Amino acid sequence: MTDSAPDPLQQAETWLADHGDALLAYAMRRTPSAAAAEDLVQETLLAALKAAGEFRGQAAVQTWLTGILRRKIADFYRRAARDARVEAELVEPFNADRQWRERPGDWGGDPAQIAESAEFQAALAACLEKLGPTLRPAFQLRVLDQLKTEEICSELDVTPTNLSVRLARARVLLRECLERTWFAAPQGKPPGPASD
Amino acid sequence: MSLRSACRNLLTLSCEDAARLVSDAQERRLTFSERWGLRAHLAICTGCRRFRQQLKAIESAARKLAGQDCVSSDQSVAARERIAAGLRDRLGPQ
Numbered sequence: 001m002t003d004s005a006p007d008p009l010q011q012a013e014t015w016l017a018d019h020g021d022a023l024l025a026y027a028m029r030r031t032p033s034a035a036a037a038e039d040l041v042q043e044t045l046l047a048a049l050k051a052a053g054e055f056r057g058q059a060a061v062q063t064w065l066t067g068i069l070r071r072k073i074a075d076f077y078r079r080a081a082r083d084a085r086v087e088a089e090l091v092e093p094f095n096a097d098r099q100w101r102e103r104p105g106d107w108g109g110d111p112a113q114i115a116e117s118a119e120f121q122a123a124l125a126a127c128l129e130k131l132g133p134t135l136r137p138a139f140q141l142r143v144l145d146q147l148k149t150e151e152i153c154s155e156l157d158v159t160p161t162n163l164s165v166r167l168a169r170a171r172v173l174l175r176e177c178l179e180r181t182w183f184a185a186p187q188g189k190p191p192g193p194a195s196d
Numbered sequence: 197m198s199l200r201s202a203c204r205n206l207l208t209l210s211c212e213d214a215a216r217l218v219s220d221a222q223e224r225r226l227t228f229s230e231r232w233g234l235r236a237h238l239a240i241c242t243g244c245r246r247f248r249q250q251l252k253a254i255e256s257a258a259r260k261l262a263g264q265d266c267v268s269s270d271q272s273v274a275a276r277e278r279i280a281a282g283l284r285d286r287l288g289p290q
């Protein structure tokens with residue numbers, strides 16, 4: 001063993017120690033479970049070892065690893081989308097006439113203030129978990145990672161129209177989920193006289 | 197043409213279409229006829245007006261979530277250990 005050719009296991013462990021936290025945080029925001037995120041980080045490190053020859057020193061190691069992880073996550077969702085239609089479990093928000101099945105309730109208050117509430121943020125995180133394998137990454141990449149439409153389309157391998165449909169559906173379902181979980185909960189009710 | 201489609205939108209926009217436009221407006225500037233169709237729909241539809249307001253809260257809260265580290269240090273240590281064990285299985289001495 002020489003300095004120029006480190007043992008692969010040692011190399012992977014070094015990457016894990018230096019960049020594991022960042023990679024895990026990145027993967028966990030985009031995958032439905034911690035176990036899935038861990039598997040993807042492991043696959044990423046193994047793929048990185050194979051591709052180490054392609055690594056050009058000008059990119060930071062973490063940027064390079066994150067790029068590999070991104071492709072692994074995209075593959076994960078492509079497989080998941082083929083496997084199941086988890087979104088079907090969520091309530092269909094529109095009826096056959098394409099009107100709201102249940103009209104959105106009055107949350108009261110200022111949206112900016114609602115967004116500050118820790119309970120609201122926690123409820124949103126829980127609702128995000130319930131979105132399925134096609135809706136969740138679309139929303140996460142768009143809103144949490146602020147990627148541009150073209151970048152998301154190439155990452156998820158969808159057309160702009162398809163992405164627009166997914167984002168609208170994700171937003172409507174998140175709203176619906178929040179109304180059921182956050183707004184219906186006692187602490188979710190904004191201050192002021194109770195309606196109805 | 198845009199006036200005609202604006203009139204058509206005004207008469208036919210469903211809540212599902214309106215919600216799609218409210219969502220699209222987060223990503224792009226709506227066309228003239230889309231804006232008019234949506235405006236007319238929102239004028240008469242409480243549900244879609246609420247959706248638009250609530251979406252502001254959702255988008256803003258989601259951006260705040262993005263800034264938070266979602267892995268605690270204990271979780272992270274355990275996760276890294278599991279990954280390291282997996283790597284040793286795959287790469288360790290045969």
Ligand SMILES: [Zn+2]
Nearest residue numbers: 211214241244
């Ligand atoms: Zn409506």
